[in-house]
Amino acid sequence: MKIDSEHLEILAMIVERGGLTEGAEALGKSQPSVSRTMAIFEKRLGVPLFEPGRRPLRPTDLGLELARIGQRIHNLSLEASVLVDRVQSGRAGHLRIGGTPLFMDGVITPLLADLQEQVSGLQFEQAYGYFDSLATRLRNKTIDMAVLPMHARQIPIDMDFLPILSGRNVIACRQGHPLTRRGAITLADIAEFSWVSPPQDSPLFRDLKRVIQSIGASENVKFTFSGGTLASITSFLARTNCLTVLPYSVVHMVRDALRITTLPVRVDHPERQLGILSLKGGDQPTAAQTVIDHIRSHCAALEARIEKEQQFAALRA
Amino acid sequence: MKIDSEHLEILAMIVERGGLTEGAEALGKSQPSVSRTMAIFEKRLGVPLFEPGRRPLRPTDLGLELARIGQRIHNLSLEASVLVDRVQSGRAGHLRIGGTPLFMDGVITPLLADLQEQVSGLQFEQAYGYFDSLATRLRNKTIDMAVLPMHARQIPIDMDFLPILSGRNVIACRQGHPLTRRGAITLADIAEFSWVSPPQDSPLFRDLKRVIQSIGASENVKFTFSGGTLASITSFLARTNCLTVLPYSVVHMVRDALRITTLPVRVDHPERQLGILSLKGGDQPTAAQTVIDHIRSHCAALEARIEKEQQFAALRA
DNA sequence: GTGCTCGCTGTCGATCTTCATATCAAAACC
DNA sequence: GGTTTTGATATGAAGATCGACAGCGAGCAC
Numbered sequence: 194m195k196i197d198s199e200h201l202e203i204l205a206m207i208v209e210r211g212g213l214t215e216g217a218e219a220l221g222k223s224q225p226s227v228s229r230t231m232a233i234f235e236k237r238l239g240v241p242l243f244e245p246g247r248r249p250l251r252p253t254d255l256g257l258e259l260a261r262i263g264q265r266i267h268n269l270s271l272e273a274s275v276l277v278d279r280v281q282s283g284r285a286g287h288l289r290i291g292g293t294p295l296f297m298d299g300v301i302t303p304l305l306a307d308l309q310e311q312v313s314g315l316q317f318e319q320a321y322g323y324f325d326s327l328a329t330r331l332r333n334k335t336i337d338m339a340v341l342p343m344h345a346r347q348i349p350i351d352m353d354f355l356p357i358l359s360g361r362n363v364i365a366c367r368q369g370h371p372l373t374r375r376g377a378i379t380l381a382d383i384a385e386f387s388w389v390s391p392p393q394d395s396p397l398f399r400d401l402k403r404v405i406q407s408i409g410a411s412e413n414v415k416f417t418f419s420g421g422t423l424a425s426i427t428s429f430l431a432r433t434n435c436l437t438v439l440p441y442s443v444v445h446m447v448r449d450a451l452r453i454t455t456l457p458v459r460v461d462h463p464e465r466q467l468g469i470l471s472l473k474g475g476d477q478p479t480a481a482q483t484v485i486d487h488i489r490s491h492c493a494a495l496e497a498r499i500e501k502e503q504q505f506a507a508l509r510a
Numbered sequence: 511m512k513i514d515s516e517h518l519e520i521l522a523m524i525v526e527r528g529g530l531t532e533g534a535e536a537l538g539k540s541q542p543s544v545s546r547t548m549a550i551f552e553k554r555l556g557v558p559l560f561e562p563g564r565r566p567l568r569p570t571d572l573g574l575e576l577a578r579i580g581q582r583i584h585n586l587s588l589e590a591s592v593l594v595d596r597v598q599s600g601r602a603g604h605l606r607i608g609g610t611p612l613f614m615d616g617v618i619t620p621l622l623a624d625l626q627e628q629v630s631g632l633q634f635e636q637a638y639g640y641f642d643s644l645a646t647r648l649r650n651k652t653i654d655m656a657v658l659p660m661h662a663r664q665i666p667i668d669m670d671f672l673p674i675l676s677g678r679n680v681i682a683c684r685q686g687h688p689l690t691r692r693g694a695i696t697l698a699d700i701a702e703f704s705w706v707s708p709p710q711d712s713p714l715f716r717d718l719k720r721v722i723q724s725i726g727a728s729e730n731v732k733f734t735f736s737g738g739t740l741a742s743i744t745s746f747l748a749r750t751n752c753l754t755v756l757p758y759s760v761v762h763m764v765r766d767a768l769r770i771t772t773l774p775v776r777v778d779h780p781e782r783q784l785g786i787l788s789l790k791g792g793d794q795p796t797a798a799q800t801v802i803d804h805i806r807s808h809c810a811a812l813e814a815r816i817e818k819e820q821q822f823a824a825l826r827a
Numbered sequence: 828g829t830g831c832t833c834g835c836t837g838t839c840g841a842t843c844t845t846c847a848t849a850t851c852a853a854a855a856c857c
Numbered sequence: 858g859g860t861t862t863t864g865a866t867a868t869g870a871a872g873a874t875c876g877a878c879a880g881c882g883a884g885c886a887c
Contacts, residue, residue, distance in 0.1 A: 262589060272579060277572070529833080831885085841875085854861100
């Protein structure tokens with residue numbers, strides 16, 4: 194005998210509320226509907242659930258026991274509700290984020306960790322890549338969003354791009370680097386030191402070359418170390434006098450923890466902006482909006498701090 | 511957001527069976543029905559339960575969690591099923607039995623205890639009364655069945671009577687009573703002893719008077735103790751040399767435990783039979799049939815033993 | 828590319844819900 | 858104690874929803 198769990202829930206509510214009418218009301222159903230449902234249920238069981246011929250409906254022993262089970266089913270159903278509510282409101286869920294390695298490790302991951310602190314229940318899956326692979330993965334739906342630097346004119350027609358930070362780059366070195374003690378830094382000063390470069394297929398590597406060109410030091414540049422992750426680059430920087438080019442935002446986020454700093458040298462920065470790329474109409478998980486909001490607000494604050502710092506640095510220079 | 515527990519059950523089954531078609535089959539529903547139900551469910555949630563565009567339908571994380579809840583709901587539903595099955599098959603339930611006090615305490619209660627040992631889950635409620643009150647309570651439905659001695663012609667038109675034992679009475683006394691040591695007992699012998707009588711409104715009391723008349727001792731009968739329950743009567747008998755009249759079946763059941771026995775004196779026994787009275791078409795709880803069957807089979811055995819004993823006693827006399 | 832399996836959609840019949848109303852048991856009243 | 862009132866449940870008929878069958882379309886494998 195298969196029993197309909199909804200019947201049990203209805204029974205539970207009737208017993209809890211002490212009457213068919215009240216139970217129906219609590220269930221958001223009409224009284225006749227509930228009455229008939231219970232009548233059918235009783236008929237199918239062949240055993241009475243309510244004492245016959247009693248006007249304020251009183252459950253039999255079996256009715257009480259089944260009602261207890263119905264109550265448990267109802268509780269489980271409520272449990273499912275809160276689960277769904279959490280996911281619906283973006284406070285829980287699974288999100289696959291791809292992005293350029295340095296920016297992900299330097300800026301996004303700390304922000305995600307921060308968000309996770311605030312609302313537990315989110316799960317992130319991180320993937321690394323540059324524009325082409327990220328775009329492909331978005332179209333494949335193997336990631337939900339990508340975080341990367343882009344030119345406005347580079348945005349694919351089938352995607353949305355939401356800028357979150359200016360793409361400003363800086364020359365970075367360890368804290369206490371000889372160059373940081375100088376008042377004004379000349380190109381000759383810089384030329385003394387060798388460079389650590391980001392992965393050679395990264396946009397940042399092209400930025401690096403541009404920077405070096407712009408300061409006229411392109412001739413005999415020494416690359417001591419190339420490729421790797423943010424961790425390896427900063428680790429290398431911290432132990433040597435090498436220089437590198439990094440997004441200002443990344444340096445800003447990690448400079449205290451990883452003991453690196455920026456050189457007060459103006460480098461021209463590309464017109465790209467760091468932002469979030471996503472498929473148009475891609476039906477994002479609701480958690481995505483929560484994450485995007487979080488990233489945006491924090492990056493806006495970050496951008497403001499960076500702006501202030503740069504003005505201060507310019508004044509000092 | 512109220513969630514339909516049935517949707518969760520369906521989801522659980524789909525996940526468990528690893529496919530929509532198999533799930534539908536396991537649920538005894540058609541595949542399109544299940545498909546549409548899940549589609550509506552997803553739409554209402556606004557969150558996908560299955561990874562979109564995957565052919566062997568694969569649940570999302572949320573889908574998995576909800577399925578787990580659905581599985582628990584399903585288990586509760588099964589629990590309810592076995593509960594109902596037990597009640598349906600009479601292996602559980604609540605039964606209100608009324609009857610004449612001595613017969614209830616002496617014969618029926620031990621049998622019910624015996625039955626309870628075999629199939630736990632039954633609940634009994636015992637009530638005492640004689641014909642009129644028992645019939646009224648049957649019609650009021652405050653008891654489900656009555657156990658009492660009846661004449662065939664006394665059976666109300668709206669009731670069924672199922673005989674279970676002959677109404678044979680005997681003279682009872684304590685084991686080791688002086689009269690038990692004699693070979694043959696004369697009326698004079700009996701006249702020496704005083705009597706314990708059952709409640710004066712009981713049919714057994716009328717039997718007692720008839721017995722006394724039939725042995726011609728009606729003149730100076732002494733009643734030492736009257737009324738009370740089987741426990742009080744037997745307790746009184748055991749400590750004195752008093753006599754009483756009891757149904758043979760009652761004596762047979764309790765003689766070892768309560769140290770009483772019968773006197774080998776023929777007493778004429780009424781034409782009544784001990785049996786079970788119930789309302790016609792009274793829609794008995796299924797447990798009632800189980801109980802009735804149990805009582806009948808044991809009483810049949812009891813009757814057979816009594817028969818044998820009486821033949822033996824007659825031989826000896 | 829081609830076959831195959833599996834899931835989605837259109838249509839019809841069955842079931843369930845609802846509003847209005849009858850019936851009934853318990854309480855209140857005379 | 859009998860009758861009326863009241864509060865609560867059952868029932869009837871119309872409308873909405875759900876389920877089954879047939880047919881279509883999309884992923885997956887070879």
